[in-house]
Amino acid sequence: MEVLVKKLLEQAETKLSQAHIEDAKNDSWLLAEYVFGITRADYYKDMSVTVCEKLAAKYIDYIDTRSRRIPLQYITGNQEFMGFPIRVNRHVLIPRQDTELLVETVVQDIRSREKKTEVLDLCTGSGCIGISIDRICRNVNVTGADISEEALKTASENNEINHTHMALIKSDLFENIKKKFDIIVSNPPYIPTEEINHLMDEVKNYEPRIALDGEKDGLKFYRRIADEAGDYLKDQGKIYLEIGWNQAEQVSEILKEKGWKDITVLKDLSRRDRVVIAGKE
DSSP, X not given: OEEEHHHHHHHHHHHHHHTTOTTHHHHHHHHHHHHHOOOHHHHHHOTTOEXXXXXXXXXXXXXXXXXXXXXXXXXXXXXXXXXXXXXXXXXXXXXXXXXXXXXXXXXXXXXXXXXXXXXXXXTOXXXXXXXXXXXXXXXXXXXXXXXXXXXXXHHHHHHHHTTXXXXXXXXXXXXXXXXXXXXXXXXXXXXXXXXXXXXXXXXXXXXXXXXXXXXXXXXXXXXXXXXXXXXXXXXXXXXXXEOOTTOHHHHHHHHHHTXXXXXXXXXXXXXXXXXXXXXXX
């Protein structure tokens, strides 16, 4: 027996709306594209399109899962970042568009250098930052480091999918790093512990707390990076850090106190502070 996609979409949007999913219509469509392998353009050419009962049941099961506030990306297992496919799961943060500014800025720096650039991606998670840099830049060697073995497994899978060659190291920040780099880039945990319970259910209940929690004031990892990164940078080396929208002044001050120079803050597309750059003393 065949089931109308139109009927399934209506049913899905209603269920997600009742579950207070912010963009119920879009999520119902994204899951339909994922399960049925159709595009919206194809659907609107023929709104009488049907699918088999097995696919219909699978779709409704995914809608039920999404209605429990499980992130869409953890259901499909994918999230595009910088135009590249990135596999995700509950062991890694879901890549956000805001982080693309971090990558774009590092890429500009790499392209301005004549020699091959050594890049360290700290707290690599899914590997989306380091892998994107590797994909975009030719004159680069990228190393990704993370304390989570499960995150490193995911980064390794993304390395394979994207045909990149990022080296991966299990390390608590610089603990197991043995060489120096031209660029250190990081999107570290920066949410203050008490604020995590006020985040969206999708984030606080499902994304890995270890990748979110910057401890009491959210600045623990910036202090460690500011204190230790200089020992792992070559001359003329730079660090690039993603920050929370209200942390620019504090992070800049932490870096200043540790002797970093040429401290610069960049804003994202929403005009919020998003990236801090600093040079080695």
